[in-house]
Amino acid sequence: MTALLEMRDITKEFPGVKALDRVNLVVAKGEIHAVCGENGAGKSTLMKVLSGVYPAGSYQGEIHYDGALAEFRNLAESEARGVVIIHQELALIPQLSIAENIFLGNERAAGGVIDWSETYRRTEELLAKVGLRDAPGVLVETLGVGKQQLVEIAKALSKDVRLLILDEPTAALQETDSRKLLDLMLELKAQGVTCIIISHKLNEVRQVADTVTVIRDGATVSRIDAREGLSEDRIVRDMVGRDMSHRYPERTPKLGDKVLEVTGWRVWHPEQAERQVIRDISFHVRAGEVLGIAGLMGSGRTELAMSLFGRSWGRNVSGEVRMRGRPVDVSSAPKAIAAGLAYVTEDRKHLGLILDESLRFNNTLANLRGVSKGGVLNEAEETRVAEGYRKAMATRTPSVMQKVGNLSGGNQQKVVLAKWLFTEPEVLILDEPTRGIDVGAKYEIYTIINQLAAQGKAVVMISSEMPELLGMCDRIHVMNEGAFVGELSAAEASQERIMSLIVAQPQEQGVAG
Incomplete structure (x- = not known):
């Protein structure tokens, strides 16, 4: 099959960290291509390079898209070429209608005046494509997460998408909505849309992917063709670098x-x-x-x-x-x-952690009395406690002073657990x-x-x-x-x-x- 996208030897460095190390990704026209890897492996960084969030010149390597060298300087440039990314955290405005969200920044207008009749007509066409029956004027805040995901895809289709990137699209969906979304991806594939899906749900990857690229520690590990058989055990082994035939640790x-x-x-x-x-x-x-x-x-x-x-x-x-x-x-x-009692919320980013604060700050937040005396915080004791939980839970961070927003999802979850364990x-x-x-x-x-x-x-x-x-x-x-x-x-x-x-x-x- 003809390649729509080739990312060659992509290297991206941040101060003190090489996030991507000569990564290669080849995506054929009209396929569903899964990118798998542990949290922190570099998947999202690679997609940000592709979509122009990290502009040309900020990384090494080349991107060839539709047969030509692509040097996207921002999201607008990549979207103009039909490359659209839908992030795990949906970028919709709850107080606006479905139609307003779909065409926000891409308004159907003439002479500076929005043509609402055309906007609603086009919205109805897009909603029909994604299988959403709600009216264009319905406020997004009244929709469930599954329907909001469909609105995001309709928004992507409004931009004449050719390469659709979905980052953990089913992470917050129940089983029925997940199945509908996967079916929609197969329908889009039939319509000629190429998709890249980033997912930790390997059963879903096996259902829809034609090819899987596995990234580990910022480097390409393997490229697996579905025609050869997509074994979950093989994908897991490539992701983590070890055999995980027992997914759940034994306990008596x-x-x-x-x-x-x-x-x-x-x-x-x-x-x-x-x-x-x-x-x-x-x-x-x-x-x-x-x-x-x-x-x-x-x-x-x-x-x-x-x-x-x-x-x-x-x-x-x-x-x-x-x-x-x-x-x-x-x-x-x-x-x-x-x-x-202790409650570890399902929404660690908004309700469980203060992302702009350090691991030390978050670790002791639910039990400040445990690290203070006479109402005065003992920072040395706070550091000792945080360091103890970091070691006990094998949290991967260079320091307890690292902002938790910079940690991978798994390590953030360990910080949330540690916060509540400190309440005993x-x-x-x-x-x-x-x-x-x-x-x-x-x-x-x-x-x-x-x-x-x-x-x-x-x-x-x-x-x-x-x-x-x-x-x-x-x-x-x-x-x-x-x-x-x-x-x-x-x-x-x-x-x-x-x-x-x-x-x-x-x-x-x-x-x-």
Whole structure:
């Protein structure tokens, strides 16, 4: 097949760091090409070089696009040639309509006046292409993440895209929306659009990719043709440089007494007064146990976790929480922490970390009393604590003074975990603890979770990845429409049984643990 894109010996250096070292990437016209690698391997840097975010002259090597040397100086130049990138963090303006977002900066106008009739007509055509039935005037803030992703793709198509780059497009999507997006990629391929997909979900890579390029430590490791067979084990081995036939570390559960008991938990929506989001949920978790909560996005998993942790979400919250048999007050975050609860949010970048601050700053943020005396912060003690967690969790950073925004996703997740471990909790609620991180970093997080369970901590693990729940949990509660609709032991659980419970009608009462 004819190459649409060739990136030859691309080298990109930052002060003290060689992010890319003679990387080569060849993408054929009309194919779906996957770029895989661990967090920090250089995937995003390579795409920024390609799209002009890092302009020609700031890197070494050559980019040949559509048979000619390409030296893009900015995003506008690459987009003018049909190269469009959709980042993992969507770049939509929530308060604007679908139509306004699609044509923002690319308005349908004559004489400086926007032609709204043409804008809406063209928007309807683009929405039909991506399979989105919402009206052009609908505000983006009313759409779910899956639909917003489709709006981003429609926006790309409005620019006559020839090479579409999708960075972790399904990271925040539930299974149904992920499947729709992958089907759309195959449709775009049939229409002649070439795609590059960056993804950690290797099962999805195997479904759609024609070719896979693996990058490790800033260098090209391998190029695999799907016709030769895309083995997940082969991709993983090339990504991490070692065999990972066992994706989940082995653990022999040693369960103790009940640590956390929740009874009759009810929560209403904070803005829609008549809408009950959590309906009479009861469960328990024991010392040394990893309890999973499965369910589709919107089932109420995060709302349950946040309402338990200091009523961080919801209104008219009721029910009883007991720690080791004694009622506790969890009506505020400080009270929940004092009771022994910790909550690791699914959104580490916005709710879990302060990205512009150091690892040291973030590590001690939830327990400043632990590093202060008489209200005065002891910076030497703060450094000692942060350094201890850095070593214990094998966080890859040159210094605890490094800004966490500069760390890879897996290392950021370790910092979030360390922050909450410093509060010395008895129960850790982990909400999507491996979202957006690669298989190597996932294994490290799984190992930490097992170590916590071995120490007698009680762990509640919320995840959209069913293989992860099956590989890590001792029991799994299945959640649907704000209620627990089933409980499965590790021996009973399978993806089919979980899905059959999810699609069943929710019971009137939550299932007691």
